[in-house]
Amino acid sequence: MVYRNVEQYPNASNVPGILILEIDAPIYFTNNNYLRERITRWINDEEDGTKSAGESSLQYVILDMTAVGNIDTSGISMFEVVKKLVDRRGLQLVLANPGSEVMKKMNKSELIENTCQEWIYLTVAEAVAACNLMLHSTKPNPGKDQEPAAWNNVDGFGCEFMYQKAISK
Structure with a gap:
């Protein structure tokens, strides 16, 4: 599967109900407000776009943290704010x-335990596959009612998806 920014690849396909955001920098006190604002704005834009187009409503926000090499305490706080927003x-x-250094700090701060412990995947493809599977399940609110942990090793569906947005600074 290939993921790319839809602004750079106009022929890319969107994944209905899923917003994928790539964070390509460490998350520090100098950029955490910017990242929080951009994530919020992209969620707003995506929700507005899906409503006006009559498409499936947004249900999942995937943060691709492949390029995030480090995070500080203000970055941890930013994630807590973003989690409250999506909730x-x-x-x-x-x-x-999320890399090992980022996971270590998120675990130490108990951010993972308190926010999205069952919703961490090794690749964007696995995250998309799990979200896609949950979107097609029979329960009405998969984010709240179902445990995705059993799907953490899903290989995907052989489809080509593209990034809907990318964050850089």
Whole structure:
């Protein structure tokens, strides 16, 4: 599967109900407000776009953390704010490929335990596959009612998806 920014690849396909955001920098006090604002704005834009187009509503926000080499305490706080935002909107926050240093700090701060422990995947493809599977399940609110942990090793569906957005600074 290949994931790319839809702004750079106009022929890319969107994944209905899923917003994928790539964070490509360490998360520190100098950029955490910017990242929080951008994530919020992209969620707003995506929700507005799906409503106006009559498409499936947004249900999952996947943060691709492959390029995030480090995070400080203000970055941890930023994630807590973003988690509250997505919870208020009835969305599920999903993390893809947070590195070992980032995971160590998130675990130490108990962020993972308190926010999205069952929603962390090794790759964006696995995260998309699990979210896609949950979107097609029979329960009405998969983010709240179902445990995705059993799907953490899903290989995907052989489809080509593209990034809907990318964050850089």
